[in-house]
Amino acid sequence: xxxxxxxxxxxxxxxxxxxxxxxxxxxxxxxPDIAEKVGMSVGSFYNYxxxxxxxxxxxxxxxxxxxxxxxxxINEKDISTERKIYEIVSMYFxxxxxxxxxxxxxxxVYLSNREVFGEGCEGMICxxxxxxxxxxxxxxxVSSKDxxxxxxxxxxxxxxxxxxxxxxxxxxxxxxxxxxxYKESISQNIYNALKTR
Amino acid sequence: xxxxxxxxxxxxxxxxxxxxxxxxxxxxxxxxxxxxxKFRLLHHPSLAGEYSFEDMxxxxxxxxxxxxxxxxxxxxKRGGVLLSKIVEHYAQTAGHIIGVGSCASFGGxxxxxxxxxxxxxxxxxxxxxxxxxxxxSKVINIAGCPAHPEWISYTLSMxxxxxKVQVDELHRPIELFSNLAHHGCIxxxxxxxxxxxxxxxxxxxxxxxxxxxxxxxxxxxxxxxxWNEVSSxxxxxxxxxxxxxxxxxxxxxxxxxKNMSIPVDxxxxxxxxxxxTLTGIAKAFHIQxxxxxxxxxxxxx
Numbered sequence: 436x437x438x439x440x441x442x443x444x445x446x447x448x449x450x451x452x453x454x455x456x457x458x459x460x461x462x463x464x465x466x467p468d469i470a471e472k473v474g475m476s477v478g479s480f481y482n483y484x485x486x487x488x489x490x491x492x493x494x495x496x497x498x499x500x501x502x503x504x505x506x507x508x509i510n511e512k513d514i515s516t517e518r519k520i521y522e523i524v525s526m527y528f529x530x531x532x533x534x535x536x537x538x539x540x541x542x543x544v545y546l547s548n549r550e551v552f553g554e555g556c557e558g559m560i561c562x563x564x565x566x567x568x569x570x571x572x573x574x575x576x577v578s579s580k581d582x583x584x585x586x587x588x589x590x591x592x593x594x595x596x597x598x599x600x601x602x603x604x605x606x607x608x609x610x611x612x613x614x615x616x617y618k619e620s621i622s623q624n625i626y627n628a629l630k631t632r
Numbered sequence: 633x634x635x636x637x638x639x640x641x642x643x644x645x646x647x648x649x650x651x652x653x654x655x656x657x658x659x660x661x662x663x664x665x666x667x668x669x670k671f672r673l674l675h676h677p678s679l680a681g682e683y684s685f686e687d688m689x690x691x692x693x694x695x696x697x698x699x700x701x702x703x704x705x706x707x708x709k710r711g712g713v714l715l716s717k718i719v720e721h722y723a724q725t726a727g728h729i730i731g732v733g734s735c736a737s738f739g740g741x742x743x744x745x746x747x748x749x750x751x752x753x754x755x756x757x758x759x760x761x762x763x764x765x766x767x768x769s770k771v772i773n774i775a776g777c778p779a780h781p782e783w784i785s786y787t788l789s790m791x792x793x794x795x796k797v798q799v800d801e802l803h804r805p806i807e808l809f810s811n812l813a814h815h816g817c818i819x820x821x822x823x824x825x826x827x828x829x830x831x832x833x834x835x836x837x838x839x840x841x842x843x844x845x846x847x848x849x850x851x852x853x854x855x856x857x858x859w860n861e862v863s864s865x866x867x868x869x870x871x872x873x874x875x876x877x878x879x880x881x882x883x884x885x886x887x888x889x890k891n892m893s894i895p896v897d898x899x900x901x902x903x904x905x906x907x908x909t910l911t912g913i914a915k916a917f918h919i920q921x922x923x924x925x926x927x928x929x930x931x932x933x
Contacts, residue, residue: 507905558916567908570894574904577891587893 445483447473449497452490457539461491461548488551495545495552495561498537503564505530510571516581517630519572521622524598528614531602538602569594573629582629590629597625641792643671644681644695644722646688648715649742649750650702652677653778654733660860661781670792671697689713691721697791698726703735703742703750704763716763719753723764728791729753729771732784737773737802738878755802758878773803775852777875782857783808802878804851812900813847813872816855817864823848826914827922832886833869835926841895844887846874848899 439447451472455464466487470480484490509522531538545552545561552561559566573590576582582590601617604610610617645655655678661667668679674695675681675688683693689711700719708715723729731753734740738757743750753764754771764771774783787805790797798806814820822829822838829837839845847855850872854864865872873885889896898907921929 559912560916563909563912566912567905570892570908570912571905573892574894574896578896582892584891590892 441483444473444475448480448483448490449494453494453536453540456491456494456544457536461544461551491544491548491551492556492561494540495556496564498541499562499565501537502527502530503568506565506568506572510568510575516572516576516579517622517626519576520594520626520629521618523572524622524625525618527598528602528618531605531614535606538599539606542599542603566591576629580631583631593628594625597621638672640670640672641696641727642674642694643676643697643699643788644674644688644693644726645676645679645699645701646710646718646722647677648700648702648719648736649705649708649746650733650735651741652701654701654736654784657776657778657781658732658784659781661785662861663785664781667785667788670789677701686711689718691718694725695722696726697728697730697788698722699730699732700736700753701732703739704753705742705746705750706763707749719763723767723770726770729764729767730784730787731771731773731803732779734775734777734779734875734880737775737804738880740777741881744881755878758802768803771803772797772799772805775802775804775809775876775878777873777880780808780852780854780857780859783853800851804876808853808857809851809876811851811853811856813850813852813854813864813866813874813876814899815853817847817866818855819866822922824914825917825919825922826911827919829869831869835869836922836924839866839869839871840888842888843871844873844885845871846877846882846897847872849897850874850877852876 448469452464452469455468455472459468466480467477470477484493505526506523509519509526512519512522514522527538555561569591570587573582573587577584598621601610601614601621605614647655655676658664659678673679673681674693675683675685677685687693690713704715704719706714706716710718731737735742735750736752738752738755739747739750740752743752743756751762752773754760754762754768755773756762760768772787774787776783783805786808787797800806800809814823817823819829819838822836823840826841827837828841829839829843832843840848845866847866852872852875854872855866858864858867871886874880874882894908898904
């Protein structure tokens, strides 16, 4: 078997720790748990991340960059804002299905353990790539007269709070239908709330 | 009257539709006497010249340098003569034609008041249009509302010295207009850390986010070559209105146009995505020194 590169091993830690943090919670998961899951010694783990808090911040940046890239691809398409909203909702729900640990981590670790994300993750620093793309979506939406002009956070909260809430309900197995079923109605609701009046 | 041996270039300053702002500005040039001595002043609306207004309007002489102040109105008459005839007469043989102020450069304030008639000498806003298009290689636009007296002085001095004045695509001297009004602004640290001004006229805060400051989008050297040698709009806490650009005057000069709280215009040449990323990061930090009055930061009781 080919020897794994340092970057691949780092990716392995990110993937394993995301799953563990999402399943067991941030405080219960230990570095030996993560090291065991990726098949390395605790000593080796520290060559990649010097503490659990640093790993926690890296994970948020990793998710934010992943989401940012996905939304950027949608933002750069020559389609209406209504269609972009549908594609973002669709992408987010697909991610909740295929990579639930990413959304779980964001909702259950990043948003729920703010004390871990103080220094180095102030304000929007660790979620900048994702938030920047949402800014671009909204700014271009108003500029093209698809959306009405309002405070950024009023629109951002409506959009992301809604999606986060649905994924939470999905994770708790409260929804009667799969997420796929809600894509159309939810993206339409978001668009109706934001569109030009 | 001049002697036959006087080889100085001849200078004529005429006006179209104007508020006289550029004339007033020029009269504030501290070394105006040292500048004017380099020329034979044939006629000027506010300075003594060799020829009267009537002589000028009757096209009784020619000039080496024609300065035109104000917007061009093809139906306007000066001294009973159509401005179009006067401008054509002097432009034809002049070696250099200088549009002083934004009205002469792009139409400016007086184009905004009569858009169907008024324009600049060779531009209608940023579109090539105007009475002197056929002489455009001779035209230098010193945009500004008004044009800075030192900019007029620079341009005339270069011509007097026989040097070529390099211009940008809007015919503004690049030596003066390659800078942005943002360069040299004493509020740049507030811009970097995204600390807004709380009111006009204060020493602290940046006027870009709320108060309509166009300095990062405006080609001008107002914060490099200071007004009256001491100050500028942004230094005293008033936003730059972007008066050297062809889209001046814009609407709502004292407020920043935003879409979903995001400035519609970002600094020239900076991709919006990059600007927003940097802004988001800078806003995450609170720099105590920049949040209060500067004189209070280290004040002792």
